[in-house]
Amino acid sequence: xxxxxxxxxxxxxxxxxxxxxxxxxxxxxxxxxxxxxxxxxxxxxxxxxxxxxxxxxxxxxxxxxxxxxxxxxxxxxxxxxxxxxxxxxxxxxxxxxxxxxxxxxxxxxxxxxxxxxxxxxxxxxxxxxxxxxxxxxxxxxxxxxxxxxxxxxxxxxxxxxxxxxxxxxxxxxxxxxxxxxxxxxxxxxxxxxxxxxxxxxxxxxxxxxxxxxxxxxxxxxxxxxxxxxxxxxxxxxxxxxxxxxxxxxxxxxxxxxxxxxxxxxxxxxxxxxxxxxxxxxxxxxxxxxxxxxxxxxxxxxxxxxxxxxxxxxxxxx
Amino acid sequence: xxxxxxxxxxxxxxxxxxxxxxxxxxxxxxxxxxxxxxxxxxxxxxxxxxxxxxxxxxxxxxxxxxxxxxxxxxxxxxxxxxxxxxxxxxxxxxxxxxxxxxxxxxxxxxxxxxxxxxxxxxxxxxxxxxxxxxxxxxxxxxxxxxxxxxxxxxxxxxxxxxxxxxxxxxxxxxxxxxxxxxxxxxxxxxxxxxxxxxxxxxxxxxxxxxxxxxxxxxxxxxxxxxxxxxxxxxxxxxxxxxxxxxxxxxxxxxxxxxxxxxxxxxxxxxxxxxxxxxxxxxxxxxxxxxxxxxxxxxxxxxxxxxxxxxxxxxxxx
Numbered sequence: 001x002x003x004x005x006x007x008x009x010x011x012x013x014x015x016x017x018x019x020x021x022x023x024x025x026x027x028x029x030x031x032x033x034x035x036x037x038x039x040x041x042x043x044x045x046x047x048x049x050x051x052x053x054x055x056x057x058x059x060x061x062x063x064x065x066x067x068x069x070x071x072x073x074x075x076x077x078x079x080x081x082x083x084x085x086x087x088x089x090x091x092x093x094x095x096x097x098x099x100x101x102x103x104x105x106x107x108x109x110x111x112x113x114x115x116x117x118x119x120x121x122x123x124x125x126x127x128x129x130x131x132x133x134x135x136x137x138x139x140x141x142x143x144x145x146x147x148x149x150x151x152x153x154x155x156x157x158x159x160x161x162x163x164x165x166x167x168x169x170x171x172x173x174x175x176x177x178x179x180x181x182x183x184x185x186x187x188x189x190x191x192x193x194x195x196x197x198x199x200x201x202x203x204x205x206x207x208x209x210x211x212x213x214x215x216x217x218x219x220x221x222x223x224x225x226x227x228x229x230x231x232x233x234x235x236x237x238x239x240x241x242x243x244x245x246x247x248x249x250x251x252x253x254x255x256x257x258x259x260x261x262x263x264x265x266x267x268x269x270x271x272x273x274x275x276x277x278x279x280x281x282x283x284x285x286x287x288x289x290x291x292x293x294x295x296x297x298x299x300x301x302x303x304x305x306x307x308x309x310x311x312x313x314x315x316x317x
Numbered sequence: 318x319x320x321x322x323x324x325x326x327x328x329x330x331x332x333x334x335x336x337x338x339x340x341x342x343x344x345x346x347x348x349x350x351x352x353x354x355x356x357x358x359x360x361x362x363x364x365x366x367x368x369x370x371x372x373x374x375x376x377x378x379x380x381x382x383x384x385x386x387x388x389x390x391x392x393x394x395x396x397x398x399x400x401x402x403x404x405x406x407x408x409x410x411x412x413x414x415x416x417x418x419x420x421x422x423x424x425x426x427x428x429x430x431x432x433x434x435x436x437x438x439x440x441x442x443x444x445x446x447x448x449x450x451x452x453x454x455x456x457x458x459x460x461x462x463x464x465x466x467x468x469x470x471x472x473x474x475x476x477x478x479x480x481x482x483x484x485x486x487x488x489x490x491x492x493x494x495x496x497x498x499x500x501x502x503x504x505x506x507x508x509x510x511x512x513x514x515x516x517x518x519x520x521x522x523x524x525x526x527x528x529x530x531x532x533x534x535x536x537x538x539x540x541x542x543x544x545x546x547x548x549x550x551x552x553x554x555x556x557x558x559x560x561x562x563x564x565x566x567x568x569x570x571x572x573x574x575x576x577x578x579x580x581x582x583x584x585x586x587x588x589x590x591x592x593x594x595x596x597x598x599x600x601x602x603x604x605x606x607x608x609x610x611x612x613x614x615x616x617x618x619x620x621x622x623x624x625x626x627x628x629x630x631x632x633x634x
Binding site for chain 2: 005008009012013135136137140141143144145146147148269271274279287288289290291292293294295296297298299300302303306309310313314317
């Protein structure tokens, strides 16, 4: 994505850049301040066969230094319980003096305030637009809504469960639907986080933490997945005009927020009833706009990567 | 609105301010660099009875100077043909060295590029978030979507016609529906601009000009109002599940944009079919997000004023 838009970023946004570090489980920490060729690094033999392990940076801090990083793109997998190792990576980047961009929701739930304050103290940006709705600029939107009061929100934020429920409406079993979602590339091999509502709960917690400025832990969110729903129940729901959806909800109550993720029957002609497949939806209730809703229909494959690219432009322009 | 949120703006956003100038048709140009009390100015007798006319600034430039203005809020009525006097006011403010914020769509259609470039040259902001969808940050949203390619959009952007069509569906005549919209405070005394599609066409042109970066004049937009629709046709449309809506459309074609504003029959269960009363809706087609839709449900009375307040925060923070 970055490479695809390299010319446009340079010419239209005045942002020249080069990739000076890559780190993956397979390749380890690779850095070259003069620039790496992404394609050739990807084709490179794994470290055991190739370069000497001891020539390479040993950890994230050495790697950032060796790469002379100005910006870190953090894209490790979600760890629901701890938010690690993403938090350590982001903290290291900010302390090194680089902007930190993540597609990982964990740090928002487990370390948002710390990382936000660290970024401010360092004069760097901590950005995470890809974490919710594939890069639709939800967090930036609220940055553009100063002095507004967000009372609550509801929506459909997990694609895997949405695809599975659609398939079950067509008569497939839960397992068959899951396999189909995996074949489509929507669900991961281990789809537990999606099916049991963890992904949706983490997104809900991230939105509450950042947009409502109320600290919330995952335990505070009532969470039910879709594992208990039978094909019959799902089919009958659709037939009767009240299909099941995995709905995220949050509402201010006193100084806190009441939040849940659970399957709900929604009216088929309602906005949520019409969200199918990989589409997503969120409805914000604010003092100025009683209902402000955003629908993302069938995002392209690059929507999440685009969110990180947009964060990059925000950080460096 | 500004006064309502004065404390919040100062304490939460670090923006202290005072109103140093007010200009209305009745009061003329009033300025006091030490600050004016809005309420007492509003209660003041008209110029003929009160202060000497020659003590007051004679025109917008004198007034900006006398007020030592840092920010201008421009809220004159729309002039479809020329965009004046708003363009002159905004030009004067930018040349004076003030940020210019407008709720008037005319300048976007008649002088966008000039004012944008003038603002850039002066290091000031020219902001206009209130012009479309009552202050929902549509323009800012695209500022947060760098390097995205907008192919087209469609939506419902005029409340007066939407209210009138809803009333006609209930059996009222066109004239009765218009009176009802006026009684509700939605339609102005002279609702010609709304009914004949001018307001929607100007909004469409503004979105094309700013977001698609294609110069377009009002004559380029195919425009039909709702005056020709009979109550019978409108009732039957709703009854048959295909209600009439005044729909704005724009689509890139080659280097240009094809655009229209016209009554269309839309499926009642579609997103546009569900937009009733003062709600509005826009659907953007982009390369990254094939469908990104925003719905504004029943905005509050202060939604437009809020848009100007948000522009103010954007300009000065």
